[in-house]
Amino acid sequence: DGGITQSPKYLFRKEGQNVTLSCEQNLNHDAMYWYRQDPGQGLRLIYYSQIVNDFQKGDIAEGYSVSREKKESFPLTVTSAQKNPTAFYLCASSIADRGRMNTEAFFGQGTRLTVV
Amino acid sequence: DQQVKQNSPSLSVQEGRISILNCDYTNSMFDYFLWYKKYPAEGPTFLISISSIKDKNEDGRFTVFLNKSAKHLSLHIVPSQPGDSAVYFCAASINAGNNRKLIWGLGTSLAVNP
Numbered sequence: 001d002g003g004i005t006q007s008p009k010y011l012f013r014k015e016g017q018n019v020t021l022s023c024e025q026n027l028n029h030d031a032m033y034w035y036r037q038d039p040g041q042g043l044r045l046i047y048y049s050q051i052v053n054d055f056q057k058g059d060i061a062e063g064y065s066v067s068r069e070k071k072e073s074f075p076l077t078v079t080s081a082q083k084n085p086t087a088f089y090l091c092a093s094s095i096a097d098r099g100r101m102n103t104e105a106f107f108g109q110g111t112r113l114t115v116v
Numbered sequence: 117d118q119q120v121k122q123n124s125p126s127l128s129v130q131e132g133r134i135s136i137l138n139c140d141y142t143n144s145m146f147d148y149f150l151w152y153k154k155y156p157a158e159g160p161t162f163l164i165s166i167s168s169i170k171d172k173n174e175d176g177r178f179t180v181f182l183n184k185s186a187k188h189l190s191l192h193i194v195p196s197q198p199g200d201s202a203v204y205f206c207a208a209s210i211n212a213g214n215n216r217k218l219i220w221g222l223g224t225s226l227a228v229n230p
Contacts, residue, residue, distance in 0.1 A: 006159075042205065042222035043160075090159050104150060105218060107159030 003027065006091050006108035013078070013085070013115050021076045021111045023091035032074035033092040033105065036060065043090065049074055078113060086115045119143050120208050122221035130229055135193040137224050139206030142187065146208035146219070151180060151191050154203045154223070163204070164191070196228045 004025040013019045023032065034046040045058030049068040063082025068074055074093075078085045089112075092105040121140045129135045139149075147168040152160035166173040166180045166189065173180050179192045193200055206221040 004159075043220045088157070092159070104162040104165065107152075107161065110157065110159050112157065 004091060004093050004106050004108045006089075006111050009109065009111060011111055011113045013113065015115055016080045018077055018079050019085075019113065021078065021089055021091075021113070023074045023076065023108060024072055025074075025093040025106070026072060027093055027106060028071070029093035029095060029106070030071070031094045031105075032068070033094075034058075034064070034066065034074070034076045035090040035092065037088045037090060037110075046076065046089075085113055088112050118222070119146075120206055120219045120221040122204075122206055122224045124224050125222070126225040126227070128227045128229060129196050131198055132195045135191075135196045135200065135226055135228065137191040137193075137204050137206075137226065139189045139191075139221055140187060141189075141208050141219075143208070143210065143219075144184075144187065146210050148209035149180070149182060149189050150207045150209065150218070151178075152205040152207065153200075154205060160205055193226075196226075198228050198230050201226055201228045 007022045031050050033048040035043040036046055037043055044060050046060055046064050047055055047058050047066040049055035052068055052071050055066050055068050063079055065077045088110050090110045091108040094105040119142050150165040151163040153163045154160040164175050164178045164180050166182050171182050177193055182189045203223045203225045205223045207218045210217055
């Protein structure tokens with residue numbers, strides 16, 4: 001079955017530690033995204049990648065880092081520099097063809113990160 | 117500055133009645149609009165979309181209407197069912213250089229009461 005998988009579902013981190021959230025997709029999508037959702041807020045874009053070995057900052061990239069060494073994988077590292085890391089993190093993928101308007105993004109189940 | 121606005125944070129309707137969720141946008145360059153549904157602690161799932169060249173798209177109980185002159189779209193759910201209770205996000209798509217970008221609204225929480 002094709003899909004996008006995030007792991008773990010729940011993650012606890014001590015203050016001052018880096019933590020990496022996993023995102024894997026087997027949909028053959030070129031584009032992958034990381035969003036953050038906080039209570040009462042919409043989805044805010046952290047980083048996105050349209051192609052392997054390339055990625056761009058989104059609206060709230062400070063305190064985060066990503067890599068895109070493989071098409072299928074787009075891990076997100078929440079660094080100790082992120083001031084408010086406790087949130088629900090969502091990974092998504094989509095077709096990146098500029099000519100297509102049909103750009104539905106497929107989302108993973110999310111990772112809830114709590115800093116303790 | 118929110119380019120995609122969902123001004124109602126919540127909506128409550130009776131089972132069997134119509135649910136109408138609204139979305140306004142400011143950028144006339146948006147050319148594709150999508151609605152997503154999200155349950156708590158899960159990722160959003162795609163629901164229905166509409167191209168800017170159309171004014172209506174229907175899929176079963178779900179219909180999206182687009183009024184380009186008013187920069188307004190709405191999602192109608194008829195009849196509403198308790199399982200429709202979720203947060204609904206409106207998103208608008210636009211070309212951004214060599215990429216396509218999705219701009220999201222803040223969501224509307226729909227409660228369908230039995």
